[in-house]
Amino acid sequence: MNWNTLDFVVRSLVSWFVRARHAESWIFRGAVAALVAIHGANWVFKYSGTIGGESGSIEFGTAGAVPDSILWIITVVCIALMLGSAVWAWIRYANEQKRLARKKVFVIEGRGLRDDDGSSLKSAVPESITGTRIDYMLDLRQRKDGVIVEPEDLLPPVAAMKTWVHQAQKGNERSDLTTVYGGLTAVPLTFLTGLLLDDEGDIVVMDWDRVASRWRLLDGQDDASRFEITGMEQAGAQREVVLAISASYMVKTEDLATTFDCPIVRMTLPDLQSSHWSQARQSELADQFLGVLKKLDAMGVEQVHLVLAAQNSVVFNLARRYDKRNLPRVAVYQFERSQERRYPWGIEMPVAGVNVARVIQTDEGAARFPERT
Incomplete structure (x- = not known):
């Protein structure tokens, strides 16, 4: 690998890591993260022992914490946000191509x-x-x-x-x-x-x-x-x-x-x-x-x-x-x-x-x- 090739590779990697991300990208990522959080694997935290000088236990987790009706509302909203951000990204891309064509x-x-x-x-x-x-x-x-x-x-x-x-x-x-x-x-x-x-x-x-x-x-x-x-x-x-x-x-x-x-x-x-x-x-x-x-x-x-x-x-x-x-x-x-x-x-x-x-x-x-x- 010669110096010019190495220089190009390094510049390309740096440009990719520091590239600007548009609002629709963040919305899409946030919607995906929300779906993963509410539909992903359930988790439970349980503690048994002395609490305030008395024996007891604490347990909390995601299983059954959110009613199904609310889960479906959140799911629909997240899917709508994902579709909307995808359309937004396509419109931005089309406009950018028109701009570049000019x-x-x-x-x-x-x-x-x-x-x-x-x-x-x-x-x-x-x-x-x-x-x-x-x-x-x-x-x-x-x-x-x-x-x-x-x-x-x-x-x-x-x-x-x-x-x-x-x-x-x-x-x-x-x-x-x-x-x-x-x-x-x-x-x-x-x-x-x-x-x-x-x-x-x-x-x-x-x-x-x-x-x-x-x-x-x-x-x-x-x-x-x-x-x-x-x-x-x-x-x-x-x-x-x-x-x-x-x-x-x-x-x-x-x-x-x-x-x-x-x-x-x-x-x-x-x-x-x-x-x-x-x-x-x-x-x-x-x-x-x-x-x-x-x-x-x-x-x-x-x-x-x-x-x-x-x-x-x-x-x-x-x-x-x-x-x-x-x-x-x-x-x-x-x-x-x-x-x-x-x-x-x-x-x-x-x-x-x-x-x-x-x-x-x-x-x-x-x-x-x-x-x-």
């Missing part, structure tokens, strides 16, 4: 960094997320394993994913819909996906656990680790800045120098080996991210070159926090260690009046935003 779970899995199919996200969605599973494969793979060769070709599939979500939601109450996202895609494409899905209501984010080789919920404990922010003083009165976020690896200054020539603001976790498996922690990091962007906007920054070294779920959740109307223009860049220019391309996000995402190539000169069209 509930839908849209499972969006992004694939792009590896060519193999691997374990599907749909099969890893926990049973606690109820509803009919409808999966969508956001396939962002190209010819070379782990390398994006034509980033422009990958923008339409992301836009198509957004259209699919809108079509799938039609005719459904938002309270009946849940979206589950998990992916292994390039950072700019992950950020774009999160940005487009930011207003899709209840989204459950999962990530790939490389140690356990399985999809996992963000169910860890918050270790209270937060970004350390530096370089804000250098951004004053600047039109463009680089915002370098180091959450899993350090974004190196020498790598940034190959592509950018503007001031650098850094958001760095003090321990890059710390666990990212806490939704609460990621929410706090996203709040810090939004706070820095608001400050940059207040300082007059108009364009942000965003460089992220972070896990897929972190990138996705940061993107969901971006205010598309009120924050500066932003482009997110792809890191390629093997190239002389470490950030050869990026994607300008559809924010701040930019209607559609577009690719920025940095082959010649420092990275620059294209002129508005």
